[in-house]
Amino acid sequence: xxxxxxxxxxxxxxxxxxxxxxxxxxxxxxxxxxxxxxxxxxxxxxxxxxxxxxxxxxxxxxxxxxxxxxxxxxxxxxxxxxxxxxxxxxxxxxxxxxxxxxxxxxxxxxxxxxxxxxxxxxxxxxxxxxxxxxxxxxxxxxxxxxxxxxxxxxxxxxxxxxxxxxxxxxxxxxxxxxxxxxxxxxxxxxxxxxxxxxxxxxxxxxxxxxxxxxxxxxxxxxxxxxxxxxxxxxxxxxxxxxxxxxxxxxxxxxxxxxxxxxxxxxxxxxxxxxxxxxxxxxxxxxxxxxxxxxxxxxxxxxxxxxxxxxxxxxxxxxxxxxxxxxxxxxxxxxxxxxxxxxxxxxxxxxxxxxxxxxxxxxxxxxxxxxxxxxxxxxxxxxxxxxxxxxxxxxxxxxxxxxxxxxxxxxxxxxxxxxxxxxxxxxxxxxxxxxxxxxxxxxxxxxxxxxxxxxxxxxxxxxxxxxxxxxxxxxxxxxxxxxxxxxxxxx
Numbered sequence: 001x002x003x004x005x006x007x008x009x010x011x012x013x014x015x016x017x018x019x020x021x022x023x024x025x026x027x028x029x030x031x032x033x034x035x036x037x038x039x040x041x042x043x044x045x046x047x048x049x050x051x052x053x054x055x056x057x058x059x060x061x062x063x064x065x066x067x068x069x070x071x072x073x074x075x076x077x078x079x080x081x082x083x084x085x086x087x088x089x090x091x092x093x094x095x096x097x098x099x100x101x102x103x104x105x106x107x108x109x110x111x112x113x114x115x116x117x118x119x120x121x122x123x124x125x126x127x128x129x130x131x132x133x134x135x136x137x138x139x140x141x142x143x144x145x146x147x148x149x150x151x152x153x154x155x156x157x158x159x160x161x162x163x164x165x166x167x168x169x170x171x172x173x174x175x176x177x178x179x180x181x182x183x184x185x186x187x188x189x190x191x192x193x194x195x196x197x198x199x200x201x202x203x204x205x206x207x208x209x210x211x212x213x214x215x216x217x218x219x220x221x222x223x224x225x226x227x228x229x230x231x232x233x234x235x236x237x238x239x240x241x242x243x244x245x246x247x248x249x250x251x252x253x254x255x256x257x258x259x260x261x262x263x264x265x266x267x268x269x270x271x272x273x274x275x276x277x278x279x280x281x282x283x284x285x286x287x288x289x290x291x292x293x294x295x296x297x298x299x300x301x302x303x304x305x306x307x308x309x310x311x312x313x314x315x316x317x318x319x320x321x322x323x324x325x326x327x328x329x330x331x332x333x334x335x336x337x338x339x340x341x342x343x344x345x346x347x348x349x350x351x352x353x354x355x356x357x358x359x360x361x362x363x364x365x366x367x368x369x370x371x372x373x374x375x376x377x378x379x380x381x382x383x384x385x386x387x388x389x390x391x392x393x394x395x396x397x398x399x400x401x402x403x404x405x406x407x408x409x410x411x412x413x414x415x416x417x418x419x420x421x422x423x424x425x426x427x428x429x430x431x432x433x434x435x436x437x438x439x440x441x442x443x444x445x446x447x448x449x450x451x452x453x454x455x456x457x458x459x460x461x462x463x464x465x466x467x468x469x470x471x472x473x474x475x476x477x478x479x480x481x482x483x484x485x486x487x488x489x490x
Contacts, residue, residue, distance in 0.1 A: 004365075006223045010211050010237070011262050012230040019214045020267055027270040028365065029331050032395050033210035039064070039103045041207030043119060043191055047200040048097045053090045059112070060101055063201035066112035070101060074116035076131045098200045108394070121184050121191070121205075124216055124244035125169035125177055126153065128184040134162035141170055149177070156181045168220050168245075180244070212240055218367070219248065229255040274332045274392060279325060285318040287326055291393070295338040298326050300379075302344065312348060319343045319355045319379075327362035334368075336387020343379035352379075402476060415476050416446045420454050422479040427462040432484040434464065438471035439479060445470075 009020040021029040044062035051058045059067040072089045093099065105114035121128045135154055137146040149165045152174050157163045169177065187205075194204035207213065211228075215237050219226055228234045234254045241249050255261040262268060273279060280286045281303075288299045300322040302314060326341055341359075346352050352375045359381065363370055372383040399405035410418070419439060426435060439447065447454050447468060455466055465487045474480060 008214065008219055008223055008226040009261055009265060009267070010214075010226065010228040010230075010233060011260070012211065012228070012233045017210045017233075018262065018267075019210055020262065020265070021218070022265060023365070025265060026328075027265075027267055027274075027332060028328060029334075030267070030271060030274075030392055031210055031214065032392070034395075037209070038106050039113060039207075040106055041103065041122070041213075042203055043100060043102045043205035044068075044115075045195050045198045045200045045202045045204050046099055046101050046115070048093050048095050048099060051090050051093055051095055053088065056089045058089055058093050060099060060115060061201045062101065062103075062113070062115065063203065064107065064113060066107055066110075068101065068103070068113040068115040069111070070099075070115050070117070074104075074114075074118060076116075076118045100195050100204070119191075120164075121187055122166075122217065123180040123184045125166055125172050125180045126184065127164040127166060128157075128181070128188060129162040129164065130188050132162040133160055136162075136164045138165060138167040138169075140167045145170055152177050153181070158185070168217075171221075176244075211237065215240060216244070220245075221248070223251065226252045227255050227261060228252070229261040270332075271392070271396070274329060275397060279329060281318065281321040281325055283317055283321060285321065287322050287329070289329060289333075289335075291335075295340055296335050298322075298329075298339065298341045300326075300341070300343050312346070312351065315344045315346055316348075316351045316354065319346065319351075320358050323355055323359040324362050327359065327366065330385065331366050331368075333393050334387055334391035336368075336385050336391070339383045339385060341381040341383070343375065343381065345377075345379045352377075356381075410476060412446055415443055416452065416454075418477050419443050419447060419479060420458070422477070423454070423458055423466065424462070426479065426481060427458060427464045427466060430464075430484060432464075432486070434466075434485060434487040435481060436467045436469065436483040437479055438469050438474055438482050440474040440476045441470040441472055443474070443476055444468055 004023045005025075007022045007025075009018075009022060011018045011020075016032055016034045018033075019031045020027055046060040046062040046068065049059045049061050049067050056072040058070045060070050062068050070093075072087060072092070075089070075092050077092065099117060100119065101115035101117055102119050103113045104116050107113045118132065119130055121130070135150065135157060137149055141149070146165075149169055149172075153163060153165055156178055163181070165177075191205045194202075198204055208216065211233055215226070226237070228237060231254060234252065238249055238252055241252065255264075257264065277290065278286050278288050285303045286301055288301065290297045290299070300319060302318050322341075322343060329335070330339065343355060346355070356375045359372065359375075363372065366385075368386055370383055370385045373381060375381050400407075403409045423437065426437065446452060455468060458464075458466055469482070471480065
């Protein structure tokens with residue numbers, strides 16, 4: 001992992017901000033923020049709308065389109081509040097009560113935002129936890145460095161509060177850490193003041209925009225450089241780093257070439273591939289990615305790859321390539337929840353171990369927490385991965401208006417028969433003698449083409465006059481009556 005050349009690319013215009021993490025010039029992660037940006041990290045003064053004992057949860061109005069969901073385990077009581085005998089939601093919250101909450105998961109589909117009362121304020125080196133008297137150090141740091149950081153940070157955190165020391169704090173001196181904690185304590189005092197003076201629902205703290213958030217949370221000494229194509233964004237980033245990590249400023253550069261930054265790295269082509277169901281593998285095999293309501297299934301296939309040795313070696317090579325590509329696609333698409341990878345069956349237990357090890361190495365680069373089961377005899381690996389946004393697929397695409405996201409459409413024969421049946425119903429039940437009806441252009445072609453012209457047959461069958469017109473605003477089986485009356489009056 002240490003040999004990988006990592007770069008961060010930031011592209012900004014009036015329509016959106018895009019942040020790409022590139023590893024050896026291959027796109028590993030992509031984040032997109034548009035004017036309707038993510039609300040994860042925002043702190044709201046909310047009002048409890050409903051308390052649901054059966055679900056051990058409450059719905060909280062935070063001023064968004066849908067009420068936020070607050071589970072009982074995410075409720076932290078203030079120090080002066082007595083702990084109830086049982087941790088039951090009805091004993092902790094009441095309808096109409098004002099409560100400060102932080103968004104931990106964006107609204108997705110029909111679900112509102114997921115929130116917690118465990119407020120956390122992230123800085124460059126430290127995450128402040130005002131309600132948790134706990135000090136944690138990133139486990140990615142070596143034991144000696146963790147001990148050093150604990151000795152510096154512990155005396156700086158006020159009693160009753162807690163903090164998590166981030167991986168980015170590796171090598172940071174006492175002044176850096178003290179400055180970060182003092183900034184976060186000032187910020188917390190401002191948030192408390194806003195909450196005291198505010199009236200629910202109201203936002204009391206807004207998380208940084210995408211570019212600064214990624215610089216704060218991700219960009220560090222393991223990156224070769226950061227390239228940004230907008231001068232104002234560059235100045236904002238440099239200003240932030242001068243205060244938090246001056247040694248990283250020299251790694252930030254402004255893209256000046258005529259060719260757009262993302263085109264220079266071929267980001268567009270790689271994103272297009274990330275939106276497809278089938279992703280090719282280097283040797284000719286492929287993986288197929290299918291998302292359902294309950295899980296995401298990734299199926300591995302040899303495809304055109306027949307190998308040069310025996311079948312077992314062909315399967316092993318395909319599975320090894322699939323382990324790398326599956327993790328890359330999971331990171332790139334920000335796939336969360338339950339993920340099932342169906343590798344090709346391997347008879348040799350040693351081959352299964354090799355694939356499991358390759359999968360584990362690939363996952364080391366993933367910043368998002370995952371839990372992975374051992375590969376089964378049938379080649380199945382189950383994993384769970386936390387996600388907080390809709391992911392790339394959700395941001396860049398929307399359900400097909402024709403199939404409604406099913407991925408299948410009605411056959412031509414079904415559309416012709418269904419539409420003909422609806423036209424017959426209109427003609428036989430209607431009181432008028434003549435009709436002008438609009439249908440989808442493709443359906444119009446199906447109903448009026450050679451050998452399938454149903455209009456004369458319907459006229460003869462019902463004794464009524466029918467005129468069809470093509471309307472692109474109609475869905476494939478829509479039938480819209482535009483005009484009805486007597487033939488002479490139309």
